[in-house]
Every structure is written in C-alpha cells, then in structure tokens.
Amino acid sequence: MATSLKTSSNFCSTQQNRWMQSRDLILHSSSHSNVKQCKSKKIKRPASLCVKATSSKVELDFNDPSWKQKFQEDWEKRFNLPSITDIYDLKPRPTTFSLKKNRTRTGDENVDMWNGYVNNDDRALLKVIKYSSPTSAGAECIDPDCSWVEQWVHRAGPRKEIYYEPEEVKAAIVTCGGLCPGLNDVIRQIVFTLETYGVKNIVGIPFGYRGFFEKGLKEMPLSRRLVENINLNGGSFLGVSRGGAKTSEIVDNIQARRIDMLFVLGGNGTHAGANAIHEECRKRKLKVSVVAVPKTIDNDILLMDKTFGFDTAVEEAQRAINSAYIEARSAYHGIGLVKLMGRSSGFIAMHASLSSGQVDVCLIPEVPFTLDGELGVLGHLEHLLKTKGFCVVCVAEAAGQDLLQKSGATDASGNVILSDIGVHMQQKIKTHFKDIGVPADVKYIDPTYMVRACRANASDAILCTVLGQNAVHGAFAGFSGITSCICNTHYVYLPITEVIKAPKRVNPNSRMWHRCLTSTGQPDFH
Ligand SMILES: Nc1ncnc2c1ncn2[C@@H]1O[C@H](COP(=O)(O)OP(=O)(O)OP(=O)(O)O)[C@@H](O)[C@H]1O
Numbered sequence: 001m002a003t004s005l006k007t008s009s010n011f012c013s014t015q016q017n018r019w020m021q022s023r024d025l026i027l028h029s030s031s032h033s034n035v036k037q038c039k040s041k042k043i044k045r046p047a048s049l050c051v052k053a054t055s056s057k058v059e060l061d062f063n064d065p066s067w068k069q070k071f072q073e074d075w076e077k078r079f080n081l082p083s084i085t086d087i088y089d090l091k092p093r094p095t096t097f098s099l100k101k102n103r104t105r106t107g108d109e110n111v112d113m114w115n116g117y118v119n120n121d122d123r124a125l126l127k128v129i130k131y132s133s134p135t136s137a138g139a140e141c142i143d144p145d146c147s148w149v150e151q152w153v154h155r156a157g158p159r160k161e162i163y164y165e166p167e168e169v170k171a172a173i174v175t176c177g178g179l180c181p182g183l184n185d186v187i188r189q190i191v192f193t194l195e196t197y198g199v200k201n202i203v204g205i206p207f208g209y210r211g212f213f214e215k216g217l218k219e220m221p222l223s224r225r226l227v228e229n230i231n232l233n234g235g236s237f238l239g240v241s242r243g244g245a246k247t248s249e250i251v252d253n254i255q256a257r258r259i260d261m262l263f264v265l266g267g268n269g270t271h272a273g274a275n276a277i278h279e280e281c282r283k284r285k286l287k288v289s290v291v292a293v294p295k296t297i298d299n300d301i302l303l304m305d306k307t308f309g310f311d312t313a314v315e316e317a318q319r320a321i322n323s324a325y326i327e328a329r330s331a332y333h334g335i336g337l338v339k340l341m342g343r344s345s346g347f348i349a350m351h352a353s354l355s356s357g358q359v360d361v362c363l364i365p366e367v368p369f370t371l372d373g374e375l376g377v378l379g380h381l382e383h384l385l386k387t388k389g390f391c392v393v394c395v396a397e398a399a400g401q402d403l404l405q406k407s408g409a410t411d412a413s414g415n416v417i418l419s420d421i422g423v424h425m426q427q428k429i430k431t432h433f434k435d436i437g438v439p440a441d442v443k444y445i446d447p448t449y450m451v452r453a454c455r456a457n458a459s460d461a462i463l464c465t466v467l468g469q470n471a472v473h474g475a476f477a478g479f480s481g482i483t484s485c486i487c488n489t490h491y492v493y494l495p496i497t498e499v500i501k502a503p504k505r506v507n508p509n510s511r512m513w514h515r516c517l518t519s520t521g522q523p524d525f526h
C-alpha cells in the first residue's frame, strides 16, 4: 500500500484552496474528515486531494481508478487500533468475562454457536449518508464528485480472548481537565467491569495527572462497595486538575506503581496526554494498556456523536434559558441574555437554544457576527422589542472574541483564557438602548459551573455505562492508545491520534445549525 501512495504535501496550493472555498461545503467537510485539498501539477482540473495520514500526508489522484482503494487502505492504517501485541509476542487466554449465564435456552441449535463476544474483525460504519453533490447540506466529501466511500471503524466490546491475567492486573483510573457530569458513572462502571473480569487491585489516581507526580497525593483503592453510589453525585470522586502533565514523570510513576491498565477520563488535552503516555510506555516496552473515555460538556472531540456530559450540560443550560425567558417575558422591554460554556465550539449554545425553543438570537464562535450597524445584533434586538416586546439571546463563551481585547492569558493546561463576551454584550445592549432612548430591561444570566457540576441525566448515565464497560473490554483485548466512544449510534474504539487532530466545531453549513436558525428566526449578523 505504501508504495502506491505518494507522500508529498507540496502540491497543496492556495489556488486550489480557493477552489475549495468556492465550494465551502467541501472545505468544511475537509477539516472533519481530515482531508486536505491540493493541486497536482500534472492535472489541469481540480481533481486531486491531499489525505493527511497519521504520520504522513498522502496524495490521492482522483483520475486514478483505484483511488478509493488507496483511500481505504490508508484509512485502515490510520484507524488500526494500537495493541500491546504490536510490541510483545503474547499468547491470549480465554476471557474471564463470562456471558454464559445470560444465555437463554431456546431449543434453537444455533444457541450453542452464540457467544456474545465481539469479533476483532467486526466494524461499524462511520458515515452513513451518501451525498449526491458537494453542495448537499452538510456534505462531507473526499473527492470533488463527493463519491461514496466506506469508512469503517472498530467495534467495541468484550472479546473472547484476553491478554492479561485478571488476578495479576493492577488497574488505575484518573479523571482530568474540568468537571463534567457522568465522571462518577464512568469510574463506577470501570470498577464494576474490572471486578467482573476478576481484577482485585484497582486504584484511583487523585486530582488528574497531578496525582502521578505531586508528593503527598496517594492512590485510592477502589472496589464495587466503595463506588456503588458515587453516581448519585456530580463531580469526580477522584478529583480533577489541569496542567502539570510531564509524560516521562507520569510513566516513571506508572512503572513504580506497577500499573498494567490506565483508564483516562478527559477531553482533548487529556487525550493528548493519554496518547503521550501510551507512546512513552511503548518506547519503554512496558506492557501497559492506556484507554481513554471522552469526557467534555463542550462536545468538541472529533468523529464521535457526542461526549458524555454534553446532554446533561444542555439540559441544565436550558433551565438558565428558561429563567432568562421568564424574566424577559415578564419585564417591560425585557432582554434575557445567557452565556453558555464551550471553549472553542458552540455546541452547548446551539443545542440549548434548539431544545428550549425560547431563544431569538443564538451566537456561536463558528459564525462571526457584528453588534453594531445595520446588520448587527443590536439592531435586531431593537426590532424584536418593537415587534414582540421582549427577547432572549444565547451566546457561547467563545463567540465574538474578535470583538474583544484578548487577555493573552492561558490556564495551567495552556488553554487560552477567553475574554468575557457575556459581560461585554450586557454592557453594549444597555448602552445602545440608552443611547437611542428606548427603555430596555436587561437580565444577564451566566450559569457557568452549574451546567457541569451536576449529576448525569438518564441518557448520559447510559452512555457512561457503555463507554466505561467498553474501556475495560478494550484494555483486556490488549488495545492501548485508544478511546471508547459512540460513532453513528454504534459503540466503537478509535485510535486517540485520530480524535485529537483538532477540536470539533459546529459546521455552519450543517442542517443542525440551519435548524437552529429556523427556530430562532434570526437573520445573518454581518
Ligand atoms: N498536548 C498535551 N500533551 C500532554 N498532556 C496534555 C496536553 N494537553 C493537555 N494535557 C494535559 O491534560 C490534562 C487536561 O487538559 P485540559 O486542561 O486541556 O482539559 P481537557 O482534557 O481538554 O478537558 P476539558 O474539556 O475540561 O477542557 C492537563 O493535566 C494537561 O496538562
């Protein structure tokens, strides 16, 4: 396969990018499917794309009849799951995770064939829509004709054979980054599942990656009895932290503590850290499985349907919007303004606006806007006060950063600290209506930590259960450097490298954003 793929990215040209921009639907999809457009010097028409592989950039020539096959071979390579068997010649043993007791005797002779395990060759389809044109809403295209190409990913779940002796395993769990509903549900399910396999030595690492190197932070022994009820509360039973991740020190500590399996719960940053730990373990030839579970209220991790905690955050955010609506509706010329979290993506704002049905203006970082001027937000608010008497605005915390002075500061993990768009808008709205002599009663709600410090709702609790259990199955199957997630409604494992390439963002050409616009009735603000 390698010989059939060129590995140059030099052909990517600005000219070709212009072609891409004129077909901006493809441009958007390109970031999602990690496909970069480029121009082959040999080809006149814009029919060549650069496909960025994990470690190299691979160019595909769409005039070559076998381009699909080449794309798929590259895809297979990129989505192959790293395993401890890549570095060790290991013999598997039959699993200790028994499903037999759940089997019903039906008299059907096939029942003896049934085993309930997932085969390593099982796959789930990542994309199920066949777009007939790059201009179709939300189209995700690989080639200029938007051809259908199967993109398979590895199915998650228990395997019939495992690569660890459960009695000898020491498993550790760590929760990193900011809080998120469902952390305790995942911890609990990991412990339950490990015990079902027969693992006796399970520990929690306190306060994120910090727990690996901060003196005085001791690991916490975990058991079913101890974690049985932790899902009844929000937060993390183990504590969380940002910053301070030094991979080599962490791996020294993993070695010193003789940890065989590490379960890492966190967002983009945590996943990058987990992958670095996995790589370092591999470099040192350690038989350690590092398995991540994607957590973040922001829902900004690539390729997956959603991260756990997102649904709950949306539900909580919706309550804030409802309060803003009630305040605005009850005041003379009331304007309710709600700022919602989302470091680089507007998913919470978009979904909470959609679910509440009470928002007139939704502002997200992916869609630029102006406040002043004929087409600005303020003019539209004037119109809303005139026509319906009140209005509700929902703004994502990362929206409109171009309108504000940059703080230049970063948090302990290196994430940019955003300027406060909520406070800025509150002041701008007040000043604007004062200046034009129209009374306006502005009620500003910033629910920040309330949307993430709560207990998981029912749908998140189920997602956490499945992801937590699958994380353990993945580790016993010998995989490492993977994440346990949901793609296209199916539970799968993805290599971490594929999900940390960029933060996932709302596609302004997607049906969902257009549904949001239909719901709010807002015009373009620029
Ligand atoms: N590129 C990286 N390589 C190694 N470790 C990292 C990297 N980025 C972040 N980390 C570490 O991962 C941990 C969590 O990162 P971060 O604070 O960005 O939260 P996150 O996992 O992205 O979750 P959240 O959604 O709450 O922001 C921190 O301890 C941080 O030091």
Ligand SMILES: O=P(O)(O)OC[C@H]1O[C@](O)(CO)[C@@H](O)[C@@H]1O
Pocket: 178, 179, 242, 267, 296, 297, 298, 341, 342, 343, 397, 411, 452
């Ligand atoms: O104040 P903290 O804990 O650093 O986290 C704030 C950030 O964390 C998140 O909740 C999750 O990434 C973001 O929405 C928000 O920007």
Ligand SMILES: [Mg+2]
Pocket: 177, 267, 268, 269, 415
């Ligand atoms: Mg992050």
